[in-house]
Amino acid sequence: MMPQRDKAMALADAGNNTLYIAIEISRKSWVVGLKGPTSGRIGLHTIGSSDVEALKALIERHRMKAERGLDREVRVLCCYEAGYEGFWLVRWLDQVMAIETIVLDPASLLVNRKAKQRKTDRIDARNMVRALLAHDHGDAAVLSQVRVPSVDEEDHKRLLRERWRLVKERTSLTNAIKGLLKLQGVFELNPRAKEFAERFAETRTRYGLPFPPRARREILRLWERLNLVERHIGQIEAERDLTVRQGAVLRTQQLPERDDVRSAKTLAVLTQLRGIGANDATLLTHEIFYRGFRNRRELAGWVGITPTPWASGAVQRDQGIGRDGPAWIRAQLIQMAWRWVRYQPDSALVQWYEKRTQGAGARNRRVMIVALARKLLIALWRFCETGLVPTGAKLA
Numbered sequence: 001m002m003p004q005r006d007k008a009m010a011l012a013d014a015g016n017n018t019l020y021i022a023i024e025i026s027r028k029s030w031v032v033g034l035k036g037p038t039s040g041r042i043g044l045h046t047i048g049s050s051d052v053e054a055l056k057a058l059i060e061r062h063r064m065k066a067e068r069g070l071d072r073e074v075r076v077l078c079c080y081e082a083g084y085e086g087f088w089l090v091r092w093l094d095q096v097m098a099i100e101t102i103v104l105d106p107a108s109l110l111v112n113r114k115a116k117q118r119k120t121d122r123i124d125a126r127n128m129v130r131a132l133l134a135h136d137h138g139d140a141a142v143l144s145q146v147r148v149p150s151v152d153e154e155d156h157k158r159l160l161r162e163r164w165r166l167v168k169e170r171t172s173l174t175n176a177i178k179g180l181l182k183l184q185g186v187f188e189l190n191p192r193a194k195e196f197a198e199r200f201a202e203t204r205t206r207y208g209l210p211f212p213p214r215a216r217r218e219i220l221r222l223w224e225r226l227n228l229v230e231r232h233i234g235q236i237e238a239e240r241d242l243t244v245r246q247g248a249v250l251r252t253q254q255l256p257e258r259d260d261v262r263s264a265k266t267l268a269v270l271t272q273l274r275g276i277g278a279n280d281a282t283l284l285t286h287e288i289f290y291r292g293f294r295n296r297r298e299l300a301g302w303v304g305i306t307p308t309p310w311a312s313g314a315v316q317r318d319q320g321i322g323r324d325g326p327a328w329i330r331a332q333l334i335q336m337a338w339r340w341v342r343y344q345p346d347s348a349l350v351q352w353y354e355k356r357t358q359g360a361g362a363r364n365r366r367v368m369i370v371a372l373a374r375k376l377l378i379a380l381w382r383f384c385e386t387g388l389v390p391t392g393a394k395l396a
Contacts, residue, residue, distance in 0.1 A: 017073075018136065019066050021059060022128035023080040023089070024121045025049075032058060033125035035133065036066040037074060042129050044122050052092055059097065079132045081106040082146045090148055102135070104128065108144035147291055152260060156286040159243075160279065163236045164328060166229050173226040180219050184211060191226060237278075244271055244278050263290060266384050273389075274396045275343030276380070280336050287329055288377075289384055296378045304330055305374045321370060330373075337373035348391035349375055 016037050024031040032045045032055065043062075047054040059076065066074040078093060079102040093099040109131055111117060134142045149157075177191040185206025189199060200219065204210055211219075247268035250261055263285050270281035293299040300306045304324035310317050323330070341350050353372045357365045379390040389395070 017070065018075045018077050019059075019063055020129050020132050020136070021076065021078040022125050022132055023055070023078065024125040024128065025080055025083060025085055025089075026121060029121075030055070031121040031125045033129040034058075034062050035129050036062060036069075038066065038069045042126050044125060052089075052096075056097060059099070076100070077132060077136060078102070079104055079128055079143075081128070087148050087154070091151075102132065102143075103146040103148055104131075105144040105146050110142065149290070153263075153286070153290055156263065156290075159236060159240055160282045160286065163233060163240075163279075166233050166236070170226065170229045170233065173222055173229065177219055177222050177226070180215055180222075184215065191223060192230070196223065240278050240282055244268060244281065269384055269387075270380065272395045273344075273380075273383070274394045275339045276336070277339075280332070280339075283329065283332055284377075284380060284384075287326075289381060293381070296381070299378060299381055300374050303333065303374075303377065305333070305370055305377070333373045333377060334369060337369050337376050340372070340376055341369075344390075344393050347393045349379065349393075351392070 018037055020035045022033040024033070027049055029049050030047050030051070032047060033042050034045070035042045045058055047058065059078075063074055063076055076097075076099045078099050080089060081104050083106070087103065090101045090103055093101045109127060131142045174191050181187070181189055186203055189196060189203065193199075197220075200223075243264065244267050247264035247266070250264050251268050266285045266289060267278075267281045270276050270284055271278060288299070288303065291302070293302070297306070301322065302325050304322045306322050308319040308322045310319050340347070341353060344350055349372060352375070353368060356371075357368050360368075376390075382388050383390060
């Protein structure tokens, strides 16, 4: 293990030999902050949005300038905030320029707590450079890194997210058709029924007249879009089920532990448990467990279902769960917990939940189901990592 003095000298040497770069990304333009190893100030440059050639020329120019001043090779360390642009930039910087890049969690950067906070792209770029400099010198608390998924890991997420979006669209179209039918006093038709078109062709308004022509055409167009969405959902679910079956086959074979093989096996393992369906297994495998959490606190904290205490002197109170992770993932985890209560009544987790909610009202049961979801998530993670079946749980 490196002594503290040698470690500090290594960090100081790295700082004296590093060009720090922060990119503030926006749709209008990019503001690039740079601090060279021999410069005492942070320089700011504005380039066109997504103009990677201009970014490449800017980095090369400052790297060559720093190498001339030091007469040795200069290390380049870059960062930018995670956002809607995803991770294409970090991959481009790695493959084209071989630059080490950190993707920041924007919420982790320190901000001024004054009532009115000054914020511009130039200020943000400077703050990111300072945070990157402090982080490189050993202060890990100044920023949080976002785990950059591989291309395959990111692509695996598309299946479930597309289905989630299509299910929302299906609900919206169904409600729109029902609303137009109710305007004419028709309540018994189900837009998702197979015989909807035949029954609708014979339907008259509640006041005895034929359906208004424009309302009829609008309903038929909405119904055609609903059928298209239903077909797409069916295709996605067929692909999902095929992936689960392939994972079950791979479990019986001795294959190298590649990421795709490991995720396929995890899918098959999770669906063995009663109450864990294909959607649940896909969510856990491709949205959560692939990240490689070190312990249960990291896992529950990322999802955002851990308590948030607030204590100052004699004042102590709980602010509820953190809600740090994606809301739609938390929603499905809570649904998963309700299904676990239904399909695994003999498990230790359900017995704990029933004991804690015995005689309680509906509100307390809804509060405690979040705690059960946290315990269930940790138990399923251990099941995938070590093969330890949750106590009392039954396999399908």
